[in-house]
Amino acid sequence: MSSVLYDAPGTRAKRRNIGYTVLFLAVLALVVWWVYDGLSSKGQLDWVKWEPFFTSSQPYATYLWPGLQNTLIAATLALVIALPLGAVFGIARLSDHRSVRAVAGTVVEFFRAIPVLILMLFANAAYADFTDISSDVRPLYAVVTGLVLYNASVLAEIVRAGIQSLPRGQTDAAKAIGMRKGQTMRHVLLPQSVTAMLPAIVSQMVVIVKDTALGGAMLSFNELLSSVRPMSANYGANTIACFTVVAVIFVSLNFALTSAAGWLERKLRRGKKSTGAVVHAGPGGGLETVGPAGGVSTQGDFKSGAGGGG
Amino acid sequence: MFDFLDMDALLGAFWVTVKLTVYSAIGSLIWGTLLAGMRVSPVPLMRAVGTAYVNVVRNIPLTVVILFASLGLYSTLGVTLGGDAIDGINFRLAVLGLIAYTAAFVCEALRSGINTVPVGQAEAARALGLSFTQVLTLIVLPQAFRSVVNPLANVLIALTKNTTVASVIGVAEASLLMKEWIETYAALIPIVAVFAFGFICLTLPTGLVLGWVSRKVAVKR
Numbered sequence: 001m002s003s004v005l006y007d008a009p010g011t012r013a014k015r016r017n018i019g020y021t022v023l024f025l026a027v028l029a030l031v032v033w034w035v036y037d038g039l040s041s042k043g044q045l046d047w048v049k050w051e052p053f054f055t056s057s058q059p060y061a062t063y064l065w066p067g068l069q070n071t072l073i074a075a076t077l078a079l080v081i082a083l084p085l086g087a088v089f090g091i092a093r094l095s096d097h098r099s100v101r102a103v104a105g106t107v108v109e110f111f112r113a114i115p116v117l118i119l120m121l122f123a124n125a126a127y128a129d130f131t132d133i134s135s136d137v138r139p140l141y142a143v144v145t146g147l148v149l150y151n152a153s154v155l156a157e158i159v160r161a162g163i164q165s166l167p168r169g170q171t172d173a174a175k176a177i178g179m180r181k182g183q184t185m186r187h188v189l190l191p192q193s194v195t196a197m198l199p200a201i202v203s204q205m206v207v208i209v210k211d212t213a214l215g216g217a218m219l220s221f222n223e224l225l226s227s228v229r230p231m232s233a234n235y236g237a238n239t240i241a242c243f244t245v246v247a248v249i250f251v252s253l254n255f256a257l258t259s260a261a262g263w264l265e266r267k268l269r270r271g272k273k274s275t276g277a278v279v280h281a282g283p284g285g286g287l288e289t290v291g292p293a294g295g296v297s298t299q300g301d302f303k304s305g306a307g308g309g310g
Numbered sequence: 311m312f313d314f315l316d317m318d319a320l321l322g323a324f325w326v327t328v329k330l331t332v333y334s335a336i337g338s339l340i341w342g343t344l345l346a347g348m349r350v351s352p353v354p355l356m357r358a359v360g361t362a363y364v365n366v367v368r369n370i371p372l373t374v375v376i377l378f379a380s381l382g383l384y385s386t387l388g389v390t391l392g393g394d395a396i397d398g399i400n401f402r403l404a405v406l407g408l409i410a411y412t413a414a415f416v417c418e419a420l421r422s423g424i425n426t427v428p429v430g431q432a433e434a435a436r437a438l439g440l441s442f443t444q445v446l447t448l449i450v451l452p453q454a455f456r457s458v459v460n461p462l463a464n465v466l467i468a469l470t471k472n473t474t475v476a477s478v479i480g481v482a483e484a485s486l487l488m489k490e491w492i493e494t495y496a497a498l499i500p501i502v503a504v505f506a507f508g509f510i511c512l513t514l515p516t517g518l519v520l521g522w523v524s525r526k527v528a529v530k531r
Contacts, residue, residue, distance in 0.1 A: 003350070003429065004432045005445075006352045021356075024356055042386060044386060110506075113513045114471070117477070118488065122502045125502075129496075210369075211371070213372075213374055217373045217478040218489075225374055228377070239385065247378075250371060251366055251370055
């Protein structure tokens, strides 16, 4: 295996690599020992603090499972609402009419430039001031609204890039057989571009899942992260253990989603039925927020494996 | 209508946002470069550790990272990072969390940059008899850096917006001031408009300027 940076190792390089491995192992061991020492000197590694997560189902039934449920409800709602909204704005940005393009473009760029936390805080206050949504469901509404506003605009860019990744001939052929613009979009362009967009949509789900945690910290929405405080209060100040468990749940959930996106992408690149184009939300794809300029790129005719999504 | 507007407080809060962004950007650039070095190194163990770090940190919500820095590192373990007043400690912990989180994305951006350089470039360089250092500094890195301006700009913009998460542990940046003003004054729409405008002023020019730079320096293939 030869890469841009080094050749396949010969005897000397192999010996040198072993030296580096030993050195790196020593540094790693030092770091691990330092963390271990820090934790154990504060008593955070005592079995008592970790035991509830291994020996009883109570922390799961009382705190973690309801929290995870709320996280998933908020994330799913946000995706389900944001997806059609994003499709509408993505298509509007490709409109033939300049006014439609300009309005859709402004809306999309506006909501992508603003932190999602600001949108959530705004939604929360707006629901409190202008509607009579009861205060126990208001956090959920606010979290979903904030996520929808932000993610619809990101999804709009994904849809736009997906449609643009199709060869121009598709539109020309549709025109040649007399399809109207709406028909071309519905019957020719959208169905084909959906395959290119799927991996990006699945990756965007990771961003949505991660952002629900903001609602737990700022809007007292009872999601997974917010179960840390009551848990550590109940099980004897085991903050580190609680955070570890919550982080492990988040990581496994999101890692599953990331892997699914990567699997889909590889499948699509190989597939003969699609154009082989795969849209993804830029190398910053897993970020909570993707920048306004060129966040989405098509990698279709770009086979050097630049982004390749994870 | 705009009688809530206390310019000093507003600018002060946005100044904290900018400081958070700048410190975290510098830190995550350094730590991210080290991680990228690990991920492309010829030593399998380093690659494994780098990959594990990136995959774990990327999938944890930033809110969890920052809250852990406060409740886990500071409250439980007594890590203060050399700060004494609580404001300073929270600021430093927030920067630490942002660096730990953003570095994973910086690493991925840099690595994808190195991946865009065709292997043939290095093979041709070696065929000319250039040493490893020469291949790296004359051939690979210049092309790699020029192709990652745009991804890095996206990471920087995302970081700017992510600094709002520091409000979770009480760092007095823009979104926390907005929350206070919303609770104090009955002028929701103007308040949000002011802060939205502030963030647009921070993020849009960055995106436009760096997008222009990336088109200027991109390697045409």
